[in-house]
Amino acid sequence: MARYIGPKTRIARKFGEAIYGSDKSFERKNYPPGQHGNNRRKKTSEYGVQLKEKQKAKYTYGVLEKQFSNLFKKASRSKGITGEVLLGLLESRLDNVVYRLGIAPTRAAARQLVSHKHITVDGEIVNIPSYTVKADQLIGVRQKSKSLEAITDSLAASSVHNFSWLEWDNDSVTGKFLNVPSREDIPENIKEQLIVELYSK
Secondary structure (H helix, E strand, C coil): CCCCCCCHHHHHHHHCCCCCCCCHHHHHCCCCCCCCHHHCCCCCCHHHHHHHHHHHHHHHHCCCHHHHHHHHHHHHHCCCCHHHHHHHHHHCEHHHHHHHCCCCCCHHHHHHHHHCCCEEECCEECCCCCCECCCCEEEEECHHHCCCHHHHHHHHHCCCCCCCCEEEECCCCEEEECCCCCHHHCCCCCCHHHHHHHHCC
């Protein structure tokens, strides 16, 4: 499936945020890319602001346009505030949960681990990054993958086992998805209401 594999710093500069995590290149040039990136004065339209917010959410979670659109439709049919439900659905994706648990350093790396059958859900191998994790399900590392350098290095460097909706057992290298996080618990700087307004046009 098609994924953005181009320069990530360029995308981060486009949104003015390090959406892919710590980035020294972004810190040096935290203005839009292009010859006149640092001198732009053009006022963005309301539609442009809304579109930019949707694009930021897509790139942050590594979701394609059709997937994102389907998630929004699902959120709009669900009970609750649509924008918050949408973020909850994005946070419930298996690749995102693997990343949040610290098994992988980035969402892209988490997606690769899932696709390569290194991750289990309730003891069964699941290789679909978009799989929706449900409350009380256990996310683990396949037995023969526990010694993978990429995984051990990520876990050693990780300090993210403190999300209120996740539990982590270092001995078994297993995490538990307790519940879909509420909006105030999600650290991403995304203005979900702008996305709702965009799709409501």
